[in-house]
Every structure is written in C-alpha cells, then in structure tokens.
Amino acid sequence: MIKSDILIIGAGPTGLFTVFEAGLLKLKCHLIDALPQPGGQCSEIYPKKPIYDIPGFPEVLAGELVDNLMEQIKPFSPGFTLGERAETVEKLEDDSFVVTTNKGTKHNAPIVAIAGGLGSFEPRKPPIASIESLEGKGVEYIIRDPEVYRDKRVVIAGGGDSALDWSIFLADVASEVTLIHRRIVFRGALDSVEKVQELKNQGKINL
Ligand SMILES: Cc1cc2nc3c(=O)[nH]c(=O)nc-3n(C[C@H](O)[C@H](O)[C@H](O)COP(=O)(O)OP(=O)(O)OC[C@H]3O[C@@H](n4cnc5c(N)ncnc54)[C@H](O)[C@@H]3O)c2cc1C
Known part of the structure; x- marks a missing residue:
C-alpha cells in the first residue's frame, strides 16, 4: 500500500x-x-x-x-x-x-x-471518407515535432487556439501554410486571430 x-x-x-x-x-x-x-x-x-x-x-x-x-x-x-x-x-x-x-x-x-483534465486523449477526426488510410502518411492529429514540416506545404484544419498557434509558428518553418476553418469566426484567443490576420496580409498564411 x-x-x-x-x-x-x-x-x-x-x-x-x-x-x-x-x-x-x-x-x-x-x-x-x-x-x-x-x-x-x-x-x-x-x-x-x-x-x-x-x-x-x-x-x-x-x-x-x-x-x-x-x-x-x-x-x-x-x-x-x-x-x-x-x-x-x-x-x-x-x-x-x-x-x-x-x-x-x-x-x-x-x-x-x-486532476484528471480531459481524461483520455482522442483526436476529433473530420468526417472524411477513408481518412484512416492517410494517417501517418501526411495526415496527423498531433504536431509532436514542428521540424518535420520544415520547407513543406502544410494545411491546418481547425479554428481554436491550437490551430492558430501552430499556424503562427509554422509560418516561419513551412514553405506554405494554409489554415482552413469551417466558419468565418475563429474560436481562439483574439490576439492570435489578429496575428494570423497579419500573417495573412504579409502573404505568410493562406486563409
Ligand atoms: C493541442 C493543445 C494545445 C493547447 N495549448 C494551450 C496553450 O497554448 N495554453 C494553455 O493555457 N492551454 C493550452 N491547452 C490546454 C492545456 O493543455 C490544458 O488546459 C492543461 O493540460 C490542463 O491541465 P490538467 O493538468 O488539468 O489536465 P491534463 O493535462 O489533461 O492532465 C490530466 C492527466 O490526468 C490523467 N488521468 C485522467 N484520468 C485518469 C485516471 N483515471 N487514472 C490515471 N490518470 C488519469 C491523464 O492521463 C492526464 O495525464 C492546449 C491543449 C491542447 C490539446
């Protein structure tokens, strides 16, 4: 015991x-x-x-x-x-x-x-047919190491803090960053939304 x-x-x-x-x-x-x-x-x-x-x-x-x-x-x-x-x-x-x-x-x-937080961690997968077949071959739900995306073209799907933070960070790492969100308004922190807009205006992020 x-x-x-x-x-x-x-x-x-x-x-x-x-x-x-x-x-x-x-x-x-x-x-x-x-x-x-x-x-x-x-x-x-x-x-x-x-x-x-x-x-x-x-x-x-x-x-x-x-x-x-x-x-x-x-x-x-x-x-x-x-x-x-x-x-x-x-x-x-x-x-x-x-x-x-x-x-x-x-x-x-x-x-x-x-202090169990979210409990267990499961990605919320988008309802895209046969997405499972692309997992680990370019489709990821977790960014463990941003260096993997250096000089690559990256598409990020989401509108919360995680999507915004990674878009901002990867703008200086990847060769191209495109952020896709299903709505006009983002859920993340306003300051991050502004930063993403600035990067879009500088041509560093596609929205
Ligand atoms: C992608 C992502 C980005 C984020 N970015 C930010 C950010 O920039 N700024 C920010 O402030 N927050 C951010 N967050 C949120 C932040 O990570 C959480 O608010 C924080 O981790 C909560 O801490 P916690 O200790 O309460 O819970 P958790 O980190 O969820 O930890 C809870 C732990 O409890 C364990 N557990 C649960 N149930 C049991 C059980 N029955 N037995 C044993 N173990 C159990 C789990 O395994 C887990 O390790 C982000 C979250 C995600 C997913």
Whole structure:
C-alpha cells in the first residue's frame, strides 16, 4: 500500500503544481497517471508547441513547462505511479481512501485530489471518407515535432487556439501554410486571430 498525505489522480500541469502548493504546507503527495510520463496533455499531445499565456513566460514550449514544473516540485519528492489508470476509490472506516489502479496497485491517503483534465486523449477526426488510410502518411492529429514540416506545404484544419498557434509558428518553418476553418469566426484567443490576420496580409498564411 502506497501512503501519502494527498493522493493526486492526474499528473498534468494541475496535478504537478498541486504538489508544490501542498509541499509548502508540508504535505507529501503521490501522483497516479495513466500515461507513462508526467505532464498530461502538454507532454502527450504537444510537447514542442509554444505556449504564450503562462505568467512570466513570454513563450515557452509545453515540454519545457513540464520540465520546469518537475524541477519546481523536486524538493518535495513526490511519488509517482505512472502507466496505471486509477479505477476504484473506496472509503475506509478511518475516513481515508484507498485508490486502486487497473494493475492492482493500492494507494491510501486521507485526501484524494482529482486532476484528471480531459481524461483520455482522442483526436476529433473530420468526417472524411477513408481518412484512416492517410494517417501517418501526411495526415496527423498531433504536431509532436514542428521540424518535420520544415520547407513543406502544410494545411491546418481547425479554428481554436491550437490551430492558430501552430499556424503562427509554422509560418516561419513551412514553405506554405494554409489554415482552413469551417466558419468565418475563429474560436481562439483574439490576439492570435489578429496575428494570423497579419500573417495573412504579409502573404505568410493562406486563409
Ligand atoms: C493541442 C493543445 C494545445 C493547447 N495549448 C494551450 C496553450 O497554448 N495554453 C494553455 O493555457 N492551454 C493550452 N491547452 C490546454 C492545456 O493543455 C490544458 O488546459 C492543461 O493540460 C490542463 O491541465 P490538467 O493538468 O488539468 O489536465 P491534463 O493535462 O489533461 O492532465 C490530466 C492527466 O490526468 C490523467 N488521468 C485522467 N484520468 C485518469 C485516471 N483515471 N487514472 C490515471 N490518470 C488519469 C491523464 O492521463 C492526464 O495525464 C492546449 C491543449 C491542447 C490539446
């Protein structure tokens, strides 16, 4: 049985920073994550995407942000159960909880913090016939390494922050960037929308 003061389900940015705040109160944390590494969406989906909305960082790669969070919590020596999904929670007579993973690892703590974010990560695929046959051959749902697109012609489909951020970033990497969105209005941050418009005016992005 792994014991801690606070058991955190989810080792994304929220779970990791919880370790820091709890550490200031001298509370020891243990984290469970279904993924094999900490960092949640930042590590799994977009480690090389720049993030522009973290206080104190004009620009930071998602992977670097996770590295910094790991460095920040190191003094509090959290425990990790990685690659295991928390499946059941049971309350004991002393009011503490036992959380058991899909691999049978048991954790006991008086407090369970759920920082599960989106849960599991599944791309929302566009309804295009036989798109599966092109996956991995030019059709991707995650940009893991933008260098793959250097001097290539890239089409990005989407209208949220991710589509806008990558369009802005790849404008200086790819030979041509075309952003396609099904509506006239973008869902992303207004500032990013303006940047995309500027790049369009400079002929660096096709809309
Ligand atoms: C492509 C993309 C780009 C983004 N860009 C930005 C950006 O530029 N700026 C910004 O502020 N935000 C951005 N976001 C959003 C940001 O990544 C999330 O808001 C952030 O990751 C939330 O952190 P979290 O720790 O709450 O959850 P998550 O990062 O989702 O982490 C939750 C963790 O919980 C684990 N988990 C869930 N259920 C269980 C379980 N039962 N057992 C074990 N583990 C479990 C998951 O495996 C996961 O690792 C972006 C998101 C995406 C997808």
